[in-house]
Amino acid sequence: MVRIGLDLDLFNILSQEGGSLSVAEIAAKVGAAPTLTGRILRYLNSVRAIGETSKDHFEANNITRSLSDPGVRGAIYHNSWNVGPIALAFPEFLKKHKYQDITSPTTTAFQLAYNTELPAFLWLQSEPEHYSHFNRYMQAEQQGLQSWMETYPIEEKSHDLEPEQIFFVDIGGGIGHQAVGVKQWIPQIENQIIVQDQEVVIPHAIQQEGVKAMAYDFFQPQPVKGARIYYMRSIIHDWPDEKAVEILKNTMDALGPDSVILIDDRVLPNAGVHWYATVLDMTMMSGLAAQERTEEQWNNLMEKAGLKIQNVWTYRHPYHSILECVPVN
Template sequence: MEGIVAQVKSLAQGVDGATHNSILQSLRELYLSLETRQDTMQRISYAHLEPILVKIGLDLNLFNILAESETPLTIGQLCDRTSAASDLLVGAVKETGEDTFMANNITKHLSDSLAPALLALPEFLAQTKYQDITSPVNTPLQKAFNTDLPGFLWAQTQPDVFRYFNQFMMAQHADMPHWLDSYPIEQRSQGLEPEQTLFVDIGGGIGHQCMALRERLPTVKNKVILQDLDVVVAQAIKHEGVEAMAYDFWQPQPIKGGRFYYMRNIMHDYPEEKAVIILKNVISALGTDSVILIDDMVLPGSGVHFHATQIDITMMSVLASHERTITQWYALIEKAGLKIKQIYTYNTRYDSVLECVPAE
């Protein structure tokens, strides 16, 4: 058995993303095929414990403590640093000896979750007779957190949740290929007018994509503008080459005639009628050489990887939205009055840049 494990680990070393995902999928299918009835019942019955224990670890700052330590820590040391009883110190960590633990690769990448909304999904669907979730103010999130606010507005009332969300948006693509590696940004940036804005990052969070663009195009001095709600841009990372602007994308776009209007993981947050409104507010600002770049998942029509379906269910549960297939994307873009020039898929999770211009 140890030889088989070693062989699989060796096979997974240094492979590309597609091969890595293929190995994981094969191992998952192998595991499920070997389960006994008792194994299956155990896995399903206790699946909810993992996010709950992760939440406890986050509340105790346990993962950061372990990740920052160069040596394993005893249970006594962890108790001293967390003020928690030893029986509660559980989570995704590596046991190196009796009552001694250290960080593993999972520990170093954990972030907070929306587990309560997902746990409320079964009861919510039963109450709604298993109909589509179409209203952003009537989802399992409202039930779980006892609120009438849509997901993003509710998050803004929860400082810790909002901070975790911004951190998650920063970390979710860590160690993954970047959209700038696939989209021909250098070529598309040619011929700018002196006063023309280069890049407008709509709903861009705290500015990571703007900074990445600046690093990719260091000699292009045209403006790079980060746009988000005032409460978000107040937390923006300071960068001398990035201008932060408070903007609500439900209003007409104030920056006219820019070259690139970029939206990362915005469209998947909203059902079609809301997404169309957002897009039309951008269209009103386009110049003759402007393009809209939509950075989102573009799913195939079949055989979708389970990582994507997990995110799809989460979008449904908290925002009444979903990830879109390529057919659904073409329908949405056409409905907004645009056309897709080209789709650039840049990783195995189906993350893609849809390059869009006004329909002729």
């Protein structure tokens, strides 16, 4: 129903009004039948997505204004349009595959839901409107929330760099919010910061002095050698172990003597996991053959890649953490 509200632009209309509107006024603005509009508004008020001032009169509240934000809109569309069909296909997929572990990104409930042989990310890139909603959601996901830089000693890592050494490489970093955030966190840093992503993404990268955008596929050898930090936010949880190891090894081969790999992902406890993390785990499994990992599973994964976790910083609930990884030898 929130998705329908977005389709009708109800939340923007009410947010811009500054006061209450009647059902008839709202129906005229959105071009919908008054009776239908009233029933939709009544429902949205019942879940506090809008406010009701009197009989057949409605107004914006804080949730309404939040739903007017482009990033939140992207999240709603992504979850209803991209994730929703996968959830509906998931029971049938598991039954068909006799409830075995899902290990291939091309054999998941995603392929069943969308009748495709493509893995989810390739399919998304072929569907511009779906992909745009996903990207807006990713850009806004941590907006206004505590940053990992408040907990991880990143400024210490900026000391004693060689003159030409790259400081920070954000692998799969989208349009560069994290890379730009690092530059803003340490504005005095003169060593270069790089954001890497697919060729279709890089033209849309944020323009920031000291931050370079580079097209790169993380299943290929890492071209930037010897940087101080290689950072991956919400990358490894998108892939099953075999693919995750491939990404990690490509990165590990580029490390210099003082390099570290930072994995910004959730580290789940071994028992009593928060419901939101389990929802994400089901989403990762059903659509990507991937998973949210416990500390034990992270250690096992790093061992397969020839890495070890030398420190973990948990910076936000539930379980958002930085894993600092280095080669075993």
